[in-house]
Amino acid sequence: MNIREIVESMVSSVVRGKQEEWGLDKPVPVSLEIPRQESHGDFSTNAAMQIARHVGRKPRPIAEELVAALWAGDRSRRIGSLEVAGPGFVNITLSDDAWREILAHALAEGSRFGSSTIGGGRKVHLEFVSANPTGPLHVGHGRGAAVGDALGRILEFTGHEVVREYYVNDVGNQMDNLGRSLLARYRTECGKPADLPEDGYRGEYMVELARELRMEEGDRYADAPEEEVLPLFRKEAGDRILRGIREDLETFRVKYDRWFPEEELHVRGEVGDAVEELRRKGLLYESEGATFLRSQSMGDEKDRVLVRADGRTTYFAADVAYHRHKMRGGYSRLIDIWGADHHGYVARLRAALKALGGDDSALEILLVQFVTLVREGNPVQMSTRSGEFTTLREVLEEVGTDAARFFYLLRSYHTHLDFDLTLAKTQARTNPVYYIQYVHARICSIFREAEARGETLSEHPPISMLRLPEEVRLMKAVARFPDVVSEAAKNREPHRIPFYLLELADLFHAFYHQHRFLGETPERTQARLALARTVKTVVGTGLSLIGVTAPERM
RNA sequence: GCGCCUGUAGCUCAGGGGAUAGAGCACCGGCCUCCGGAGCCGGGUGCGGAGGUUCGAUUCCUCCCAGGCGCGCCA
Known part of the structure; x- marks a missing residue:
C-alpha cells in the first residue's frame, strides 16, 4: 500500500x-x-x-x-x-484517518509492508563483483558487493525474480601469470631462489599461499620443469584465491545463486559460437592476422579485436559470449555492476550486443565509483608498489559487517566514497548504523518491559487514539516507506534506504523523549505500542534490505 | 587530446523541473527520581563559473574551470 x-x-x-x-x-x-x-x-x-x-x-x-x-x-x-x-x-x-489506514495496513502486513509487485515477476540478472581470482577482494570490491547485494534484495522485495551471478575469469594470460608467480614463491619457500615473472603478482598473499602449498605437498615440485607443473600451480592458485573470495563474501553476508566460470564458455564452445555468429552477420574483418569486430560503427571509439593474430580469443570475446549467454537466458533486464575503472569498456560491450541482437537496451551497467579509506581524518595510504591494497577482510575485521555494509551504502554509488573507518567502528550515537539499530533495540526493550507489566499488543489496537502531531508525523514517516523502496528499486539506488532510515530514527528518538509508550491510559498504551511495532518492523525490514542486522539488544 | 563520474555548510554527503535548499560530523550551550543517555533539545554560513531552455533551474542543455578514473591483440 x-x-x-x-x-x-x-x-x-x-x-x-x-x-x-x-x-x-x-x-x-x-x-x-x-x-x-x-x-x-x-x-x-x-x-x-x-x-x-x-x-x-x-x-x-x-x-x-x-x-x-x-x-x-x-x-x-x-x-x-x-x-x-x-x-x-x-x-x-x-486526513489523519488516511494515515491511520496506512498504519493499520502496515501492522497487518508486518514484514511484507513496503513490498510491491512493481517488478511484475520479471526476471532480472544481476552480475556484481566478478573480481578476477588473482588476489583477495579489496575495499573497492566491497562497495560493488554491498551495492549489488542490496539491489538484489530490493528488487526481490519489489516483485522481481533475481538471479545473482559472479563471473569468474579463470582463463587467460593472467592465470598463467598467477601460476608462475605461485611457482616462483613456492620454489623460494623450498630454498630454491626463483624470480617472479616480469608482471607477476607480488602481494604478500602469494607468499602465504606458497607456504600453505608447501606445508601440504612438501618440496616435491621444487625441481620439476615449469611446463609440467604450471597447470597444477595455476589451478591451485586460482582455486585457493577464489575460495578466499567466497569466504570474504560470505562474511560480508553476500550471496550468489551462481558462480559462473569463464572456462565453461570455452569448453562449451560458446566463445567460438559468438564469434561465428558475428562473422555470419558480416560484422567482422581480418587485419594483420587478427579478427576485428566493427564496433566503431556501433558507437564504440574503435574496432576491437576478438581473435588475436596467434589464434587465441581475447577477454573481450569471452565477455561477448558471456553476455550473449545471459541475453538468451530469458531475462528482461541484465544489470552489470562494474568498478568505475571499467567504464571505457561500456561502449564496446554495447556495440557487441547491438551486433548480436540489434538491441542492447536490456543491459544496464552501473558504474560504482572509487573508495578511499579514511582514518582519523586522513586517507589511508595504499601501496600500489607492493601490490597490497587494503582488503575487504581487513575492513570487516576492523569495523564489522553491519557497519561496513551500511557505510558502503550511505552514499550514492555515483560519487567517490570516503569510508571513515574511525566513525564506522565507533560504538556511539555518532555512528549512524548504531543510531538506527538502536531504534530497533530500544523498541524491543519497550516490548520486553510491556510484557513484564503484563501488557501485550492486542489484535485491533485503538489507533484512532493517535492524533498528536508527533504521532501523526511518525505515522507519515512509516507510510512513506513503500515509496522509498520502490524508488530505490526503480532507480537502482540502494542508498535511499539508509537515508530514509536515518530520518525515521530521528523522529522515533525524538518522540521517545517527548512521550511515553507505557504507563499512560490502557488505550493510549495500546495505540502507541501499535505505532512502536510498525516502526520496529519498518526499521527491521529496511535494514534487511541493505543486509544489516536488526538487533534486539545492543 | 578524447570519454565516464563528481563539484551543494568548515568536513562527509542527501536533494524525483517547483514555493523559505536539508542531514550527519565537527564546534558551543542545555537535559538523567523516567519504557535503555549507544538518547534528546537549542545555536548557521552554502548550490564551482558563464550562457541557454522554461511561468519557474541546485536539478535539463552547451561551454569553461577543478578533482577522480579510463582510453591494450591485459583482464
Missing part, C-alpha cells in the same frame, strides 16, 4: 475526467511531490500549471476546478484539506 501512488492516481483520474472539458488532446504529465515545508501539505501537484500551459489559460482557475473535482471524487474520504497556492500548486493534506 503506497500512499503516494494512491494520491497520484486520485489526481490523474481527476485530470483524465476533465481532459475533454479542458480541451486537452492528450494526457499531460503531472507530477506529485512531497513539499519541503509541512505547511504546504502532505503532497503537492503542479497539474494545474502543466495543464494551463497546454490550453493557454491561467493556472489558478484550473487549480480551483481541480480542487473541486478532487473533493467530489474522494469517496474514501482520505483528503483532509486542499488549497491552491503560489502560482497554481494544489496542496493536498490527507
Whole structure:
C-alpha cells in the first residue's frame, strides 16, 4: 500500500475526467511531490500549471476546478484539506484517518509492508563483483558487493525474480601469470631462489599461499620443469584465491545463486559460437592476422579485436559470449555492476550486443565509483608498489559487517566514497548504523518491559487514539516507506534506504523523549505500542534490505 | 587530446523541473527520581563559473574551470 501512488492516481483520474472539458488532446504529465515545508501539505501537484500551459489559460482557475473535482471524487474520504497556492500548486493534506489506514495496513502486513509487485515477476540478472581470482577482494570490491547485494534484495522485495551471478575469469594470460608467480614463491619457500615473472603478482598473499602449498605437498615440485607443473600451480592458485573470495563474501553476508566460470564458455564452445555468429552477420574483418569486430560503427571509439593474430580469443570475446549467454537466458533486464575503472569498456560491450541482437537496451551497467579509506581524518595510504591494497577482510575485521555494509551504502554509488573507518567502528550515537539499530533495540526493550507489566499488543489496537502531531508525523514517516523502496528499486539506488532510515530514527528518538509508550491510559498504551511495532518492523525490514542486522539488544 | 563520474555548510554527503535548499560530523550551550543517555533539545554560513531552455533551474542543455578514473591483440 503506497500512499503516494494512491494520491497520484486520485489526481490523474481527476485530470483524465476533465481532459475533454479542458480541451486537452492528450494526457499531460503531472507530477506529485512531497513539499519541503509541512505547511504546504502532505503532497503537492503542479497539474494545474502543466495543464494551463497546454490550453493557454491561467493556472489558478484550473487549480480551483481541480480542487473541486478532487473533493467530489474522494469517496474514501482520505483528503483532509486542499488549497491552491503560489502560482497554481494544489496542496493536498490527507486526513489523519488516511494515515491511520496506512498504519493499520502496515501492522497487518508486518514484514511484507513496503513490498510491491512493481517488478511484475520479471526476471532480472544481476552480475556484481566478478573480481578476477588473482588476489583477495579489496575495499573497492566491497562497495560493488554491498551495492549489488542490496539491489538484489530490493528488487526481490519489489516483485522481481533475481538471479545473482559472479563471473569468474579463470582463463587467460593472467592465470598463467598467477601460476608462475605461485611457482616462483613456492620454489623460494623450498630454498630454491626463483624470480617472479616480469608482471607477476607480488602481494604478500602469494607468499602465504606458497607456504600453505608447501606445508601440504612438501618440496616435491621444487625441481620439476615449469611446463609440467604450471597447470597444477595455476589451478591451485586460482582455486585457493577464489575460495578466499567466497569466504570474504560470505562474511560480508553476500550471496550468489551462481558462480559462473569463464572456462565453461570455452569448453562449451560458446566463445567460438559468438564469434561465428558475428562473422555470419558480416560484422567482422581480418587485419594483420587478427579478427576485428566493427564496433566503431556501433558507437564504440574503435574496432576491437576478438581473435588475436596467434589464434587465441581475447577477454573481450569471452565477455561477448558471456553476455550473449545471459541475453538468451530469458531475462528482461541484465544489470552489470562494474568498478568505475571499467567504464571505457561500456561502449564496446554495447556495440557487441547491438551486433548480436540489434538491441542492447536490456543491459544496464552501473558504474560504482572509487573508495578511499579514511582514518582519523586522513586517507589511508595504499601501496600500489607492493601490490597490497587494503582488503575487504581487513575492513570487516576492523569495523564489522553491519557497519561496513551500511557505510558502503550511505552514499550514492555515483560519487567517490570516503569510508571513515574511525566513525564506522565507533560504538556511539555518532555512528549512524548504531543510531538506527538502536531504534530497533530500544523498541524491543519497550516490548520486553510491556510484557513484564503484563501488557501485550492486542489484535485491533485503538489507533484512532493517535492524533498528536508527533504521532501523526511518525505515522507519515512509516507510510512513506513503500515509496522509498520502490524508488530505490526503480532507480537502482540502494542508498535511499539508509537515508530514509536515518530520518525515521530521528523522529522515533525524538518522540521517545517527548512521550511515553507505557504507563499512560490502557488505550493510549495500546495505540502507541501499535505505532512502536510498525516502526520496529519498518526499521527491521529496511535494514534487511541493505543486509544489516536488526538487533534486539545492543 | 578524447570519454565516464563528481563539484551543494568548515568536513562527509542527501536533494524525483517547483514555493523559505536539508542531514550527519565537527564546534558551543542545555537535559538523567523516567519504557535503555549507544538518547534528546537549542545555536548557521552554502548550490564551482558563464550562457541557454522554461511561468519557474541546485536539478535539463552547451561551454569553461577543478578533482577522480579510463582510453591494450591485459583482464
